[in-house]
Amino acid sequence: MGPMDYRPTRQLISAIALGLLLGTCWPRLARGQDEHVYGFREIGGNEVAWSCEGTGGPTIVLIAGMGLTAHESFGRIYHNYRGTQRICMYDRAGIGKSTFAHPANRRLAQLTDELRELSVGEGWGRLILVAHSFGGFVARAYAARYPDDVAGILFLDSMQEDWLPRLESEMSASDWAIMEKTVSWNLRSFHEDYYEAQEAVRTLALRKELPVTVISRGLPHTTVRVAGMSYDGVDIFNAEHDALQSRLLVLSSATEHRIARYSSHIVNDTDPWLVIEEIGKLVDRTTVRNESH
16 A cells, blocks of 8 residues: 555544544545445435445444544545455445435434444345444444344444543533533534433443454543643543443453554544454454354
């Protein structure tokens, strides 16, 4: 692969608002890695964009963070995956190439329904869900509702439901105000209700022995500082996220943990190779488990 040429950054306000909660990173994906074909499926009056490569099963489905296109969360991972499985990514309604005919705030169950209709409609079969950031909530809801159709989950620096409550409890009033504005901005812009989703997953459970891999960032995510958050606030922002990754490890009795040592929140931008390697290992684990049953 030749040298990468990076796109210009987003407008500063978008970088701040997305970066605080979702992890928008300053370098953009290489232009040459945008080259793939999208299909579209009508779901609930919206045209949902998706792209797949390969044909083998189980199907690897990449679930983006809130407000991020699938390509922003997974572009390098998608284009460099060389396994025999089909690998697919999609944009949720109103994001990227997907339309949103009548924008309205959506609950976690609606985001799960959207993925279900897409997966069944396109014949993806059993899935390995690879979920970035807020996408972890979507993956957990899907796996809880359709346990027989999910072979494994890889959480890629995913959110945990106690993160925002802990920030509210520990941050100064001024730092927490920045977080509240960020969450509100995301709801107005992308119509995905973070607060509802974090509460909804509390009542859900994964299959006890579901193969799960958790990849956590190794470097702090500091875009929040651009919004004027104090150093103490930035420390709390990262420390609580890091501490709560351990709670993802108890969602199943078959979990493994990896640290992306040189990556912040958008691991795709800096270490897609670790994610690709761990997807391969998770595929192997699901295969061994299926053969033993």
